[in-house]
Amino acid sequence: MHIRxxxxxxxxxxxxxxxxxxxxTGKVFSSFDRVSVLSEALPYLQxxxxxxxxIKYGGAAMKDPTLKEGVINDLVLLSAVGVRPxxxxxxxxxxxxxxxKLGIEAQFKDGLRVTDGPTMDVVEMVLSGRVNKGLVTxxxxxxxRAVGVCGKDSGIIKARMMxxxxxxxxxxxxSIQSGLIKTLVESGYIPVVASVAADGDGQALNVxxxxxxxxxxxxxxxxxxxxxxxxxGVLRDKDDVETKFVQLDIRQTRELVADGIIxxxxxxxxxxxxxxxxxxxxxxxxxxxxxxxxxLMEMLxxxxxxxxxxx
Ligand SMILES: Nc1ncnc2c1ncn2[C@@H]1O[C@H](COP(=O)(O)OP(=O)(O)O)[C@@H](O)[C@H]1O
Ligand SMILES: CC(=O)N[C@@H](CCC(=O)OP(=O)(O)O)C(=O)O
Numbered sequence: 001m002h003i004r005x006x007x008x009x010x011x012x013x014x015x016x017x018x019x020x021x022x023x024x025t026g027k028v029f030s031s032f033d034r035v036s037v038l039s040e041a042l043p044y045l046q047x048x049x050x051x052x053x054x055i056k057y058g059g060a061a062m063k064d065p066t067l068k069e070g071v072i073n074d075l076v077l078l079s080a081v082g083v084r085p086x087x088x089x090x091x092x093x094x095x096x097x098x099x100x101k102l103g104i105e106a107q108f109k110d111g112l113r114v115t116d117g118p119t120m121d122v123v124e125m126v127l128s129g130r131v132n133k134g135l136v137t138x139x140x141x142x143x144x145r146a147v148g149v150c151g152k153d154s155g156i157i158k159a160r161m162m163x164x165x166x167x168x169x170x171x172x173x174x175s176i177q178s179g180l181i182k183t184l185v186e187s188g189y190i191p192v193v194a195s196v197a198a199d200g201d202g203q204a205l206n207v208x209x210x211x212x213x214x215x216x217x218x219x220x221x222x223x224x225x226x227x228x229x230x231x232x233g234v235l236r237d238k239d240d241v242e243t244k245f246v247q248l249d250i251r252q253t254r255e256l257v258a259d260g261i262i263x264x265x266x267x268x269x270x271x272x273x274x275x276x277x278x279x280x281x282x283x284x285x286x287x288x289x290x291x292x293x294x295x296l297m298e299m300l301x302x303x304x305x306x307x308x309x310x311x
Contacts, residue, residue, distance in 0.1 A: 044300040049082035051223035052185060053299070056213035057135070059091040060230035060265070061289025069138060071228065074295040075190065076144035083299070084185040087139075087146075088193045088216055090209035091131035092265070098126050111267045115168040115206040123206045124150075127194040135192050146190045151197035152204070154180040157212055159197040159205045171197045171205030173212065176219040210265075214272025218279035225281050226298060227269050228289030233307030234270065236261060247308045250274045273309040284309045 055075065062068050078085050092113070096106045099122055107114040115123060128150040139146035151157025156178065159171030184191045195212035197205045210227060217225040234256070236243035248256070253270040256262040262270055266286075273284035287294045287306030297305045 041300045045081050048078075048223065048299060050084065052084045052086060052220050053078070053224045053226065054086045054088060054213055054217035054220065054222045055295065056210055056225070056227045057087060057089045057289060058209065058227065058229045058265075059089075059093045059095075059131070061228050062089075062091070062131075063093060063230075064290065067290055067292070069142075070292055071289055071295060072135070072138040072144075073142050074293055076139060076142040077296065078299060079144050079188075079190055086181055086185060086191050086193065086216065086220065086222070087135065088195065088209055088213035089127075089131055089135055090195070091127050094131055095123055095126045098122050108264075109165070109167050111263075111265045112162075112165075112167055112170055112208055113206060115170050117169070120169040120204055120206055124196050124204050127209075128152075128196050132192055132194040139190055139192065144190050145188060146192050147184050148192040148194070149180065150194040151207060151212065156180060156193065157195065157197035157207060157215070158199070159207055160199050161203070161205060169203065169205050171199070171207040173197070173207060173215045176215050178216060178219040181216065181220065208268045210268040210272045214276040214284075217281050217284075218276040221280050222276075223282055224299075225273065225276055225284045226295065227273070227284070227286045228295065229265075229269070229286060230288070230290055231266075232288045232291070232305070233286050234262060234266065234309075238263075238266075245307050247310065249310050250277065253309060270309065277309065277311040 057071065075085055075087060099106050099119065102122065104118055104122065132148040132150065136146040136148040149156065154177060156176065157173055158175045159173050162170045162172045181191045193216065195207040195209040197207045199205055213227065214225060231238065232241050233244045234248060235241065253262065253274060257267060257270065269286055277284055285298055285306050285308050287298050291305065294305045
């Protein structure tokens with residue numbers, strides 16, 4: 001069950017003001033404040049120690065290098081305190097940049113990339129190469145231990161072409177072999193997974209990274225699936241951040257998709273949340289990867305951030 005009850009009080013006493021420091025945001029905190037915050041995180045640290053959490057980091061939230069470093073630091077912190085994170089990444093905007101450089105037009109249908117042969121080559125090179133190894137490097141620099149793989153490695157993601165949709169080499173996942181990922185997390189590594197898969201003939205297939213993260217979370221029976229994107233959550237009006245849904249159930253998300261309120265890249269996100277909830281993942285969240293420390297706020301506070309989708 002997902003805990004949303006906070007055992008200790010949120011307020012920090014004003015008594016201790018010695019050794020005052022200033023944060024990047026200009027707020028002044030005493031040493032006492034700092035250790036109090038840490039102490040209040042204890043129930044969450046205990047709750048999630050040893051638990052696997054699948055975090056999908058979308059390309060839309062990776063655009064700012066400083067924010068990206070912040071996300072990676074938070075990920076390494078979670079790993080250092082005993083959480084077992086698995087990072088599944090996207091990279092759609094980076095793929096678009098390289099397609100553009102090569103004079104190939106990027107096209108989407110229902111949030112999925114129309115992937116012809118040349119586009120598939122670029123997708124594989126960008127996701128399994130540039131983006132994957134870039135994230136591995138950042139994790140290593142932040143003091144974590146990362147291993148970058150794609151869905152082809154050890155057959156993690158097997159897929160078949162979504163022939164009926166007419167969108168080319170786009171993969172529908174047929175099976176997940178999570179043995180390698182389990183071995184890596186049990187040995188203290190952070191697996192970094194690119195969503196490029198292969199079919200039975202070895203044909204590379206482009207799998208949407210949200211869907212890959214959801215299936216991997218389900219296969220690992222993860223405690224949580226957290227999708228980090230570039231909006232604060234599911235919005236009623238996607239141009240108005242004040243219209244965020246704090247919580248949705250599966251039925252409500254289906255209605256929002258049918259009404260066209262959830263559209264584009266948000267469709268695979270809510271679909272993978274609902275699918276992995278049905279397969280035993282306890283909680284799924286869509287959060288804003290551009291908001292500083294959103295990952296830690298989701299994991300270590302009562303309020304959380306973003307939209308929680310429940311069964
Ligand atoms: N109801 C909605 N609420 C929030 N975002 C939505 C909604 N409908 C569509 N979107 C779009 O979904 C996008 C997120 O999907 P996507 O661009 O694929 O992100 P990522 O690269 O993180 O996977 C948002 O930037 C937004 O434009
Ligand atoms: C089939 C399909 O759409 N694949 C995605 C894979 C990358 C991805 O999902 O990246 P984001 O998470 O940044 O959107 C694509 O080619 O863009």
